[in-house]
């Protein structure tokens with residue numbers, strides 16, 4: 001069993017896609033074991049995306065990610081990290097495969113509706129960024 005962190009970004013929440021996005025994950029067999037809605041400050045968004053701090057899109061991305069509420073969730077399942085990314089599709093919705101979340105709902109390369117951790121190391125860091133040990137224990141009790 002593996003866990004990954006997924007976010008429904010502001011474009012997904014503002015367009016009433018919370019249920020639709022979760023449906024993609026649940027129907028693929030991934031289990032939601034922790035979930036919350038919140039709005040990041042600019043500083044928190046910068047911290048979350050710190051690995052991208054040298055990229056040209058860092059300022060715009062962190063403005064966008066702090067522009068409205070998001071949903072954070074921990075998904076659990078076999079190969080959850082890779083499967084979540086498969087279900088999301090490529091970063092650019094125009095390049096994402098048919099039937100993926102980003103192909104279906106993504107607006108552009110930045111406003112691409114969902115985030116998913118890209119490695120076991122980032123999953124551990126990103127889950128701890130949003131959730132406590134107790135949140136995770138409670139959700140699987």
Ligand code: IDP
Pocket residue numbers: 057061090091109110111112114115116118
């Ligand atoms: P990923 O979310 O598919 O793992 P990353 O390269 O880690 O993609 O980028 C993180 C996020 O930064 C993307 O999901 C997207 O919102 C944004 N992003 C990535 N590349 C660009 C770009 O070229 N222009 C604008 N935003 C971008």
